[in-house]
Amino acid sequence: MNDADLFDLFYKDARTGLLLQTYALTGDLTASRAAVRDAFVVAWHHWRKVQRLDDPESSVRPHAWQYAQRRHTARIWHREKGVPAAAAATLEALSRLTVTQRKALLLTSLAGLELPQAAREIGLPREEAERELAGALEAFVAARGLRAAEDGGAEGLAPLRAVVEGVRWPRATIVRRAGSRRRRVHTTVGAAAAVAAVLVSGTLVTDAAGVRADLDRDAVPPATAPSSQAPPTREISLTADELIGQQQLRSATARRTWATRSTTINDEGNGLVVPCQQERYADPRGVATWERTFRSQTDGQPVLDAVQTAELSRTEQAAGRAFTTARDWYGTCAEERTQLLSTTRVTGLGDQAMLFAVRSWEAPVTTSVVGVARTGALVTTTATRLESDEAPDLAAVQRLLSAAVSRLCGLPEGGSCVAGASLQPAAPLPAGPAPGLLSEIDLPPVSNVERPWVGTEPVQARTNPAATRCEQASFAGRYRGATWRDAATRTFLVPEARLPAEFGITETAGILSARQADAFVAEVRERLAGCEETDDGLGTEVEQVATRDEGDTSLSAWNVTVQVSDERSVTFRMAILRRGTAVAQLTFVPAQDVSMPREAFLALADRALERLPRLSARGGARAG
Incomplete structure (x- = not known):
């Protein structure tokens, strides 16, 4: 069997299962179908590598899930019209879970992963993933009115299969042509439009207005939905693999050992993961977002937390605005009883970079250093938070920020990398109603x-x-x-x-x-x-x-x-x-x-x- 035949067989066998998982994750059938389709385009682009994997679906699923979560509206869960009562009840029960709980449940119940593999895909330690899964099962079984959870919730999820089984798919040859063209021109934004033109070919269902799917609108049954010309799609090159890891933290913070706490797209809670952050995203119209949190807790040393966020904007101009937004969050911190200790400009690091040291005087007293940088269309923030009033370690966060920029600047949307980064004291940003006076x-x-x-x-x-x-x-x-x-x-x-x-x-x-x-x-x-x-x-x-x-x-x-x-x-x-x-x-x-x-x-x-x-x-x- 040649590569094309192997891909076609994989596409036919895996697409409905992936759609079921993605639909259960988001509750948005239109966005889920488009996301699975685009994930297979990426798979053909990298088919030589994907086909060698023991589980090729594990390479496609993260793309499908991320694309779907990016496409649906910020108001994730709605009551979708035209859905059978049993499926609607399942969606309602799933809506009561956190995104992490939902992922744990779907990976084990629908994707058939063992807990260790599911934990790695979610980005959690095994013990924490086990707790999330147990909580998800308990809440889902109770909300769905099931008798027990021995089947991992499969009985409650079954009604969703009837919804996705009637979905029409583009031919495998269309997907492969899109993937081949993407391989040739994926490094330019103009190529994305060409890919989209191949993808639709009069047979694919999407939102013709170019907005993310909204379950408040009437859903068109897939069997009768009219074909429409889709807006250009864009490759999402920013993945969790581009974030810094424990090794970079160990190098930046001597004598510290680290544990990764979470890796997400920051879609739960209030989204405020960095001290002084005011909104979930610096660029709410961005293409992709990731955040990863760490903790170092050693006997005899104060607790030290670290976090990195990364956002991909549509253009460098939009990323410049996102950098300014993030810079102003940290340089003019609005949190009560928080004092700005220093403002530092970083030269030789990406296209723009600054550090801010702040101290919260709320008990326990904490000292944080936040670094924000832009490289091309990407903005990244690295921060440490120490339960102490010790002098802030600007050099450590500068090293973290340098590591973060080094991993991002090589992406197609990246810009300047690291060239002899150095710290220069800077005047504080304008703050308050009278910038010439104290605030x-x-x-x-x-x-x-x-x-x-x-x-x-x-x-x-x-x-x-x-x-x-x-x-x-x-x-x-x-x-x-x-x-x-x-x-x-x-x-x-x-x-x-x-x-x-x-x-x-x-x-x-x-x-x-x-x-x-x-x-x-x-x-x-x-x-x-x-x-x-x-x-x-x-x-x-x-x-x-x-x-x-x-x-x-x-x-x-x-x-x-x-x-x-x-x-x-x-x-x-x-x-x-x-x-x-x-x-x-x-x-x-x-x-x-x-x-x-x-x-x-x-x-x-x-x-x-x-x-x-x-x-x-x-x-x-x-x-x-």
Whole structure:
């Protein structure tokens, strides 16, 4: 028997079984049929390799399942019209399972796989796959009203066979022609259109509007469905095989051993698998998505989790937008009590790449480093999450990100690979309503408080709430003949903590000429230095804790202790900052038992200095 005859026999024997599995997985007959057809096109493309496998169906099934899940709507399970009552009941029972449970049940009950092989195909350890299967059987038997699960749920799944057995299929010669043409031109997007033109040939059923199948629409019975011209299809080259594995993690994180927890297309739960992630996909219109999670748990070391996601977009432009979306998730993290520690640009890694270190102060305290990169039409994210407040390991995540890009850049849709990747500190991304001022993401925690910081709306700085009695600095009106520009002020409080009214962080900033900005800083320093000798400074102690001048950048910080009564004094922290023509004053006023360490305040002053260049008429403040 020649190759074509062997393929034709395989196609005839396996297609209905694969359609049954795919239909049971998605509940979408139209999408499932098109997916199985396209999976066989791929099989002919790689037939020399596929035919040598002990189980060729194991090579076709993952493609069919992934294509079907990509084609049906995001709202997976609907009540499909025209389906026999018994089949509808089976679909309803399957809809109550998670996708992982559904896969475990179908692989063992319909595909006939043993549990170890099913576990490998799902991407789970055997013990976890066994738990998923047991849960699936219990839930399916109960929902379907079966007496027992000894047959692995086969009795309950049987009604679906009647639905798929009447489906009409394209001739094997059509599938082989499509596969042959795909083999010649599959590396270009234009080739996909040519493949689709061969595939339809007036006999295949698909959604002519080019949208994914929706079970809310009336389903056309396959025996009477009219043929239609299908939209171009595209090869999905991104598979789970392109993700990093335990070896890359061991190389990046010395002294750690790793276990793979899951490998999925991220279609369960809320889809948020990376710290600060805001949506399931950075490109919701993308072609393919994968995610893989790992855990390292060693005695004497804090728990370390790792994850990689990879998304394939339709074009490089769409991938560029996806990169920007993901970058903004992590660089402007919206999670409460999460602090941005650093922003780093990575050069020599793909077409674009950045790292972000963040720390969640919710118990247990965790430190995460997230790297996001684009290579061509592919965007990948690698992240680690450590249950500790240790310094973030940027180099380890950069190594992971490099490994991830190296595995993706060689795909047809890939772009630049890795060429001497290096880390360069970068300014934080614009965040909050006033990008030139601090935002909640910049603020460290204070002692004995477990509630989030909340910032007031920035307003024009007609007064300066950050001023002290020593220097009484003003950012309004004129200074030495020049008018302040874009002056804004903002205060941060912890409303849920019920602290005294004076507690909080206040920043006031504005713009002068470079010469006058330098003079303003010098004057504030002079007034603080002589404060204790003035009438305004009676009962005040001033301690300078930091000062530096580097080019057009200046930073000075003080502890100012004010005697408020015979029995009580308050020590607050204050800093004056300059970056070119922009000047800011930053003050933290504590409350009893609620304080901020000196190092944390100085780091906050440095962050304010990083944000100052964005002070402008558009970003400095809202009118108020």
